[in-house]
Amino acid sequence: MTPRDRVLAALKGEEVDRIPASAVTQVGTVVAMEKIGAYWPAAHSDPEQMAELGASLYKLAGLETARIPFCLTVQAEALGCKVNIGTNDRQPSVVGHPAMPPDQLPDNFLNSGRIPVVIKATEILRKSYPDLPKMVGMEGPFTLAGHLIGIENLMMMMIRQRDAVLRVLGICTKANIEYAKALIEAGAEVAVPCDPTASPDLMSPKDFSSIVKPRLKELAQAITSRGGVGVLHICGGVQKILKEMAEVGFDALSIEEKVDVAAAKAVIGPRPALVGNISAAKTLFLGKPEQVREEAKRAIAAGINVLAPGCGIAPRTPLENIRALVDAST
Numbered sequence: 427m428t429p430r431d432r433v434l435a436a437l438k439g440e441e442v443d444r445i446p447a448s449a450v451t452q453v454g455t456v457v458a459m460e461k462i463g464a465y466w467p468a469a470h471s472d473p474e475q476m477a478e479l480g481a482s483l484y485k486l487a488g489l490e491t492a493r494i495p496f497c498l499t500v501q502a503e504a505l506g507c508k509v510n511i512g513t514n515d516r517q518p519s520v521v522g523h524p525a526m527p528p529d530q531l532p533d534n535f536l537n538s539g540r541i542p543v544v545i546k547a548t549e550i551l552r553k554s555y556p557d558l559p560k561m562v563g564m565e566g567p568f569t570l571a572g573h574l575i576g577i578e579n580l581m582m583m584m585i586r587q588r589d590a591v592l593r594v595l596g597i598c599t600k601a602n603i604e605y606a607k608a609l610i611e612a613g614a615e616v617a618v619p620c621d622p623t624a625s626p627d628l629m630s631p632k633d634f635s636s637i638v639k640p641r642l643k644e645l646a647q648a649i650t651s652r653g654g655v656g657v658l659h660i661c662g663g664v665q666k667i668l669k670e671m672a673e674v675g676f677d678a679l680s681i682e683e684k685v686d687v688a689a690a691k692a693v694i695g696p697r698p699a700l701v702g703n704i705s706a707a708k709t710l711f712l713g714k715p716e717q718v719r720e721e722a723k724r725a726i727a728a729g730i731n732v733l734a735p736g737c738g739i740a741p742r743t744p745l746e747n748i749r750a751l752v753d754a755s756t
């Protein structure tokens with residue numbers, strides 16, 4: 427099997443020759459930037475550099491992925507947020523919200539900000555890396571809403587102005603769907619909405635169920651009905667919403683090390699597939715290759731479908747640790 431076929435099959439819960447070692451979350455590292463000559467922050471705005479850095483960990487360590495972009499700010503910026511583009515080891519971040527959130531999705535949304543860059547980079551990956559799974563990450567609806575009106579504001583409005591929250595969330599979901607459609611058309615095989623702001627660490631499971639879940643359902647439907655594979659990533663200890671996440675309709679869920687793989691399997695059953703859950707901060711960034719191998723072997727034994735970092739790879743992660751993750755899968 428090619429890495430592409432192996433990863434796509436594993437995400438869909440189909441038979442594979444072995445568990446793939448991949449990443450559905452951010453993959454840019456400083457060592458890779460230096461080795462292949464594609465650097466942050468330029469790679470956030472240059473499609474060629476974005477594509478090459480997105481495939482770099484396959485070239486340098488055998489990680490079965492071509493994954494772009496390297497931040498969760500692309501749609502936010504296109505909808506009027508101010509973004510600090512960061513440095514070679516600091517990701518872009520939202521530093522300012524529009525005075526008023528948009529009351530509808532602008533007609534030129536797909537031509538705004540860095541959206542054309544990500545679409546172009548996806549097309550480059552499609553041409554240059556036929557054997558790698560082409561994955562594109564994006565802010566999920568609730569995280570995008572948090573970018574547009576500020577997370578604290580959003581949490582306050584959840585209590586006092588629920589209708590206004592629902593309105594903004596509706597526009598964010600529309601943005602997500604339009605963006606996902608364009609990415610799939612450009613050659614993205616896997617769409618990965620990341621919705622960290624919807625984690626039980628930040629919002630109640632009850633609100634997740636009533637407000638976020640229906641929107642994620644629309645998004646999952648839009649992705650899968652166009653032949654895309656959908657992977658939902660929510661950070662933190664998501665045990666309390668795991669069952670709800672499984673009901674949304676994504677092919678796979680990407681989870682952190684806070685979630686026990688065997689326990690999660692017991693809750694959701696064989697589908698959706700589980701992706702993760704090697705600690706990106708403790709093990710991959712700060713640990714020794716031997717620790718990476720041990721943690722990876724444990725995840726495989728517990729039934730993980732795709733071996734991967736539990737969250738975005740830290741930019742200063744050593745290459746040996748990525749190689750150890752790959753070793754553990756072969």
Ligand SMILES: [Zn+2]
Nearest residue numbers: 660661737738
């Ligand atoms: Zn995460």
